[in-house]
Amino acid sequence: MTLARRKFDTLVIGAGGGGLRAALQLAQADAKVAVVSKVFPTRSHTVAAQGGINAALANVLPDNWHWHMYDTIKGSDYLGDQDAIEYMCRAASNLVVELEHAGVPFSRLENGNIYQRPFGGQSQDFGGKQAARTCAAADRTGHAILHTLYQQNIRAKTHFFDEYFAIDLIKDEEGVILGALVMSIETGEPLLIEAKTTLLATGGAGQLFRTNTNAHINTGDGLAMALRAGIPLQDMEFFQFHPTGIAGKGMLISEAARGEGGYLTNKNGERFMERYAPNAKDLASRDVVSRAIFIEVQEGRGCGPSGDYVNLNINHLGEEVLNKRLPAICDSIRTFLRVDPAKDPVPIYPTAHYTMGGIPTNRQGQVVVPIEHGEEPIPGLYAVGECACVSVHGANRLGGNSLLDIVVFGRAAGNDIIGYLREHRYHRPINESDVEQAMAHLTRWDRKGDGISVAGLRGELQAIMEKYCGVFRTEEILQQGLEKVLEIEQRLDDVVLYDHSKIFNTARIEAFELENLVDIALATVKSALSRQESRGAHSRVDYPERDDKHWLKHSLFYKQDRRMAYKPVRLKPLTVDTFPPKERVY
Amino acid sequence: MRFLIYRYHPEKDQKPYMQAFELDGLDKNKMLRDALLLIKKQDESFTFRHSCGEGVCGSDALNINGTNGLACITPLSSLKEPVEVRPLPGMPVIRDLVVDMAQFYKHYREVKPYLVVTDPEPEVEFKQSPEERSKLDGLYECILCGCCTTACPSFWWNPEKFRGPAALLQAYRFLADSRDQAHDKRLEELDGPYRMFRCHTIMNCVNVCPKGLNPTEAIHNIKRMMMKDVV
Ligand SMILES: Cc1cc2nc3c(=O)[nH]c(=O)nc-3n(C[C@H](O)[C@H](O)[C@H](O)COP(=O)(O)OP(=O)(O)OC[C@H]3O[C@@H](n4cnc5c(N)ncnc54)[C@H](O)[C@@H]3O)c2cc1C
């Protein structure tokens, strides 16, 4: 069989905010860009982001990028890299203004400026009063940004491969990335896309957990592709559980609900966050609020007949605020809970939300791996967005910082690629042998016979991750979790497809996704088991304190031998003084 | 609960047929998408698009008991049995409930759905008052699900020439934006007997839009803008 081929200057895998921002930068610079996405671009999960994007515009309260930087570092529990964080916070205002110029319909203040709301973990003056830093288009900010970026890409004539599934990266003997093997979902035919650079922007892996705020497609494919190409994943033990998912279902109720004045209560009607975070209260960092809810329920102060959730109260905000600032959330509450948010409290519980870890990159979005002294980029490979780990979120991401992350580093990667293309004018040849591994991966699912089903095993994996790798962790539980995930990995060999047709075979796609999820689950559990301290989202009951002496470092998980390695946190910012680690209180 | 599902597999079937499924013990508070997922568990060859599960990505637009809507926000309790599920009407079927949306997207691209500003850009945001901004409410929220356009008889009859309600709503979204400077050009491009004027105010679009948007009103507003420009 001859494999169909296409050739572009640069390949972007993923059409969420990260991929589209990079593609736009490249298309505007007249590079030939191909964007591959397994769903039509505006169906990417960036569309679901609600609350907003952080930038110290100071439109509502005094603010500056340096305060934003401090909050982000503190929020990260000091695991964030301070150079990347300075870069992001300095760039934020320009990037938001750029989005506005591109057409994003931000909500407005009376004076015509962009509306900003308070979000968790934000402060003025390095830990002082609450700040209002989150720029919002009502509670549909992700939708507004994603559609605008897609629209501007239409204008720039970016070439889209919609509903194409990326299977594996293509790497030559010298370790240079030469593109990727993809498959048209509609025809089932493989296609080799050759490119001088390849950018992974495939989003997060929330489908690791049973109850999550993520879309069905958020299976971390790019993370697993990197692992299979021999690249380690960084800080995978840090998975964010969002405090306010709809109890039992997982749909997100944005932090904007608390930003606009909502608060949490337990079964006694007590505003319990006052006990856990006397200053920031309901707007403490997400890891702090999630743990508080977990403890309230654990200690018998949960609401409802089974005492398994707490209440979010927004009914006092009044119809006008609800309709103007939180319309989509109110719709969701009515649709999924049949509760009237203007009258009744909303049952919520922490739910898996955001992948802090990911493919290690530098500030330019280049994928980097450790060498004997320091690290070096993988030639031709970039990563941005939720699949990447720059690391600006460290051990805990602040709300509103991810939409920022994707546009800041999407743009930066685009710019760096433009430079790379100038220096690398020609495609390197691709040998048959470079494609073999990817092709073998593709044909693995042609196997016939009896066995277990993809959906069944995916469900089992999600239940295991929820039970053994959740909000609170111990050595014993994680060890059991690791064994269970390894067992699942073994059973993967027994999974077969019954549907072997070509055209729009979603069962086959889900089989690829399951393989990817298993790889990432291993990375997550193994990294969690290895880190013997509590930091940000990673809470070890058996090691309740943060341990900077031994653990102020990034973890790296390699697929081969399931090996762990570590690298230092970059504590030195670009121009300002280091924020040294100190105790984190809200 | 009983379901009748449209099936068509181009590699196997001469023509489409309806297949019955029975799901026992369904929680009627669940959504249609949950039921479709259970059916897929029984028969993995059954194919439909879906993703976010909360009505924001617009993937799972289907024809449900004769009306277009999103499976993920359609409660089972609202549906009469047997629940008949078909692909969006008037579109080429790729397989089962999956249709080819190419024409729909083409019309969207044709209306130049992006902000055009010719003045030099300031280093700060363009100013827009809350009143000006509120003109975009009911327009920018479109999720391109296609429920409206594929429910429109004018589109069924002229799928190549008539832009359809979704694209026209987007055209108006930019006409209504105080920042946009391509006003005249946009109106010019919508003139003529087909692109917009095939709309006969049948209002199917308004009745089916899962986001509660009103393309008919948007079309009406575009016509008013054209009149004003003529006078
Ligand atoms: C419900 C919710 C609300 C949120 N609210 C906020 C908020 O208010 N503020 C904030 O800052 N952050 C928020 N976040 C986080 C933020 O939205 C995401 O982290 C961010 O949008 C991720 O963008 P991305 O471009 O990296 O990935 P995504 O938008 O997830 O895009 C991934 C892309 O990769 C493609 N892809 C994946 N795998 C493959 C493959 N194998 N082949 C081909 N294509 C593939 C997909 O099709 C998609 O186009 C929220 C997240 C959720 C879930």
Ligand code: SF4
């Ligand atoms: S206007 Fe409504 S029905 Fe039409 S595509 Fe947009 S969201 Fe869907």
